[in-house]
Structures are given as structure tokens and as C-alpha cells.
Amino acid sequence: xxxTIAIEAEKLARRYGRRWALSDVSVRVAAGSVLMVAGxxxxxxxxxxxxxxxxxxPDLGRVLVGxxxxxxxxxxxxRLTVLLGHQSYLYESLTARENLRVVTDxxxxxxxxxxxxxxxxxxxxxxxxxVQTFSAGMRKRLSFARVLxxxxxxxxxxxxxxxxxxxxxxxxxxxxxxxxxxxxxxxMATHQVERVATLADAVIVLEAGKVQSTARGTTAx
Amino acid sequence: xxxxxxxxxxxxxxxTRAQLMAVFVFGAAALLLFSFAVGPNAEALRxxxxxxxxLGLLLSSTLTLAESFHEEMENRALEGLLxxxxxxxxxxxxKALANWLQLVILGVAxxxxxxxxxxxxxxxxxxLLLVIILGTAGLSAPGTLYAAMTxxxxxxxxxxxxLLFPLIVPALLASVKATSLMILGDPMGQARSWIxxxxxxxxxxxxxxxxxxxxxxEE
Numbered sequence: 001x002x003x004t005i006a007i008e009a010e011k012l013a014r015r016y017g018r019r020w021a022l023s024d025v026s027v028r029v030a031a032g033s034v035l036m037v038a039g040x041x042x043x044x045x046x047x048x049x050x051x052x053x054x055x056x057x058p059d060l061g062r063v064l065v066g067x068x069x070x071x072x073x074x075x076x077x078x079r080l081t082v083l084l085g086h087q088s089y090l091y092e093s094l095t096a097r098e099n100l101r102v103v104t105d106x107x108x109x110x111x112x113x114x115x116x117x118x119x120x121x122x123x124x125x126x127x128x129x130x131v132q133t134f135s136a137g138m139r140k141r142l143s144f145a146r147v148l149x150x151x152x153x154x155x156x157x158x159x160x161x162x163x164x165x166x167x168x169x170x171x172x173x174x175x176x177x178x179x180x181x182x183x184x185x186x187x188m189a190t191h192q193v194e195r196v197a198t199l200a201d202a203v204i205v206l207e208a209g210k211v212q213s214t215a216r217g218t219t220a221x
Numbered sequence: 222x223x224x225x226x227x228x229x230x231x232x233x234x235x236x237t238r239a240q241l242m243a244v245f246v247f248g249a250a251a252l253l254l255f256s257f258a259v260g261p262n263a264e265a266l267r268x269x270x271x272x273x274x275x276l277g278l279l280l281s282s283t284l285t286l287a288e289s290f291h292e293e294m295e296n297r298a299l300e301g302l303l304x305x306x307x308x309x310x311x312x313x314x315x316k317a318l319a320n321w322l323q324l325v326i327l328g329v330a331x332x333x334x335x336x337x338x339x340x341x342x343x344x345x346x347x348x349l350l351l352v353i354i355l356g357t358a359g360l361s362a363p364g365t366l367y368a369a370m371t372x373x374x375x376x377x378x379x380x381x382x383x384l385l386f387p388l389i390v391p392a393l394l395a396s397v398k399a400t401s402l403m404i405l406g407d408p409m410g411q412a413r414s415w416i417x418x419x420x421x422x423x424x425x426x427x428x429x430x431x432x433x434x435x436x437x438x439e440e
Binding site: 053054055056057074075078079081082083085087088089090091092093094098102103105106107108130146150 | 222224225226228229232233236237292295296297298300301302303304305306307440
């Protein structure tokens with residue numbers, strides 16, 4: 001029986017002005033698998049993740065996430081996905097706890113899990129400090145807490161190791177393992193190729209917005 | 222969802238409350254400068270006081286409206302909310318209501334300054350408060366939408382007034398006229414029609430802007 005497809009991109013293209021950031025990209029990601037997206041700076045990794053997350057629209061092609069179209073069924077896609085991007089999505093003047101409360105309040109969920117996720121990312125002791133007093137690594141941890149709080153079916157992690165210390169690296173590894181164990185589909189854009197190679201079920205390499213090569217597994221094509 | 226959005230906006234405003242004080246000082250300084258333009262003519266000052274109050278409030282409002290999107294854009298927090306997914310209309314109404322509240326506070330705080338500087342008191346305080354509430358609602362609804370539109374451009378402080386001022390002329394005119402009638406007297410009972418115009422303006426823009434907000438903030 002073939003695996004259920006969580007993400008299916010077909011001849012996807014996206015441009016910024018006259019420059020094509022993605023061109024003719026076709027990818028299929030099996031549900032519950034981990035896909036690593038590798039490539040140099042500017043190769044289109046972040047753009048690919050942002051299109052899948054519906055943060056930006058594709059100019060050409062079609063992307064289905066959990067069977068939903070990223071253009072026409074944006075709300076449904078957003079209910080399934082969470083994006084950890086280059087931007088933290090945090091309010092600087094609010095505390096760590098308040099930032100997570102904003103998330104739970106908008107999702108209509110209880111606040112019980114906030115302390116748990118703050119503890120999980122080792123920020124429990126700084127829960128009541130404003131984000132503007134945080135270092136870059138702490139902001140990244142808090143963004144991770146935001147991801148955990150949302151309990152997504154598909155996690156899109158763009159440079160999850162960026163700005164983190166070695167302890168943070170281990171945290172990311174553990175979280176990805178946990179997500180995978182829970183059946184969450186993970187797409188990770190990263191330069192930490194060797195580190196993620198052990199976690200990934202499939203790998204695609206982007207070069208100048210095109211899929212240059214695929215490796216391991218049959219989920220990416 | 223609206224409650225969540227409003228709670229977040231009020232929390233953000235509380236954390237940046239020093240900004241409101243700065244905007245109030247700006248508005249009060251504007252009222253003082255307007256009085257210099259007229260000179261020591263008590264009657265003329267009293268006659269133009271309503272116009273000066275609303276001009277001061279209008280100029281101050283561009284600062285508060287633009288500032289209300291500063292934190293949303295800083296770390297793309299607004300995009301983060303939209304991806305949750307949060308309802309764009311709830312986000313709009315949360316912000317517009319919070320901006321409205323801030324402008325009402327500002328308007329009420331500027332009234333004593335107007336009274337002192339222009340000797341423009343009134344005994345019809347509840348009606349004046351009603352005009353301020355309705356007039357600032359007319360600034361807040363389109364102002365929040367245009368602040369969202371201009372939040373990502375470099376020259377937002379210039380662009381926001383350029384877009385907003387022509388649009389709110391009916392609300393501004395009605396607010397000035399109604400306020401003027403409160404101060405100078407209303408023997409013909411004209412205030413009611415200006416207030417009706419404000420209510421109509423507010424109803425149209427609060428409905429329309431809520432519908433348009435999603436198109437403005439989504440790519």
C-alpha cells in the first residue's frame with residue numbers, strides 16, 4: 001500500500017520581481033516522514049517552505065498540503081501546518097508567556113500547555129521576561145515553543161538550528177524525533193546536512209530554485 | 222477570536238503606554254501652535270477651537286495608527302497570527318477597536334487643553350463626548366486599514382496621511398461642525414444632522430474596512 005502523501009508540489013514556480021526563486025519544482029512528501037531540503041543560500045529553500053505554509057502564493061504550479069490547495073483552501077492548509085521561519089513571529093514588548101498566550105487564545109485552546117512547552121525549551125525561568133530582553137538563541141527557542149504549542153500535522157522548519165547553542169541543537173534533534181514518532185510530517189530546510197542526514201527519510205537539494213538532486217527514500221521526486 | 226485579538230492589542234498598548242503620553246504632548250503642542258497662528262483674539266480662537274481640536278487629533282492619530290503596526294511588522298508577528306490561522310477580520314476589528322479607544326482617550330484629554338487655550342468650554346459635555354466617540358471611530362476604521370497598507374513601505378509616515386486625509390474629510394467636517402455647535406451654541410438644532418452623518422460614515426467604513434483587511438494583509 002503506497003504511503004499517504006502529506007505534501008505534493010507539481011511544477012511549482014515562484015518569482016520575486018523578475019527573478020525566479022523557484023522554478024519547476026515537483027516534490028512529494030509522505031505523511032509522517034522527514035524531508036530535508038538542502039542547498040546554498042538563495043537556492044529557494046525558504047521560499048519553498050513559505051509557499052507550502054501559505055505565507056506566499058505560488059506564481060505557477062500546484063501545491064496540495066494534506067489534500068488541500070495552498071491557494072484556494074488556505075485556511076485548511078494553515079490548520080495543518082506550522083512554519084518556523086527566519087522571523088520569530090514574536091511581539092517584542094510581550095513576555096514569553098504572553099506571546100504563547102496570544103497563540104493559544106487565537107487557536108481557542110486552553111493555556112495549560114504553555115508552562116509545559118516553556119519548560120521543554122528551557123525557558124521556564126524567563127517566562128515572564130519581555131522578548132526584547134532575549135538573545136537570538138532564546139528567541140529561537142521561544143519560536144520552537146510556539147511550534148510545539150500548535151501541535152501541527154506538518155511542521156515546516158526553516159533553519160531550525162540557526163542561532164542555537166549545542167544544547168539547542170540537541171533540543172531540535174529531540175523535538176524532530178518526537179514529532180516523527182507522533183506521525184508529524186517534517187520538512188526541514190537546513191545547512192546542517194550531516195546532522196540531519198540521520199533524521200531524514202528523504203533529501204532534496206535545491207540549486208538556483210530548481211531541484212538539483214534527490215536522495216534516499218521515494219517520498220521526494 | 223475577536224476577544225483574543227482585542228486582548229492582545231490592549232496588552233500591547235499597555236506595554237507601550239508611554240507612546241500615548243508622547244502623542245498627547247504632540248497634540249497639545251499642536252493646539253498651542255494653532256493659537257499662535259490666530260493671535261490674541263479671544264473670539265476668533267473660540268470660533269476656530271473645534272477645528273483646531275480636530276486638526277490636533279487628526280495629526281496625532283496618524284502617529285498612533287502607524288505605531289499600532291510597528292510590533293506587527295517587527296518580527297512579522299502579524300503573518301504569524303494569520304498562519305495560525307487567525308481570522309483577518311477579527312484581527313482588524315481588534316486593532317481598530319483598540320485604536321479607537323486610544324483616540325477617544327486622546328480626544329478627551331485634549332478637550333481641557335482646548336478649553337484652557339481657547340476659552341472654549343461647553344456645558345453639553347455628554348454630547349461633546351458622543352461627538353468625540355463617533356468622530357474618532359471615523360478616524361480609526363479607515364486609519365487602521367491604511368496603516369496596515371502602509372506599514373511595510375519605507376515612507377509610511379508620509380504615505381499614511383496622504384491616503385487617509387482625503388478619505389476622512391466627511392467625518393472630519395461633521396466632527397468639527399458638531400463640536401463647534403456644542404461650543405458656540407446650537408439654536409437651530411443642527412448638531413443632530415452632523416451626528417447622523419458621522420454615524421452613517423462610521424457604519425459604512427467599519428463594515429467595509431473589515432471586509433477589505435484580509436486583502437490588504439495577505440499577499
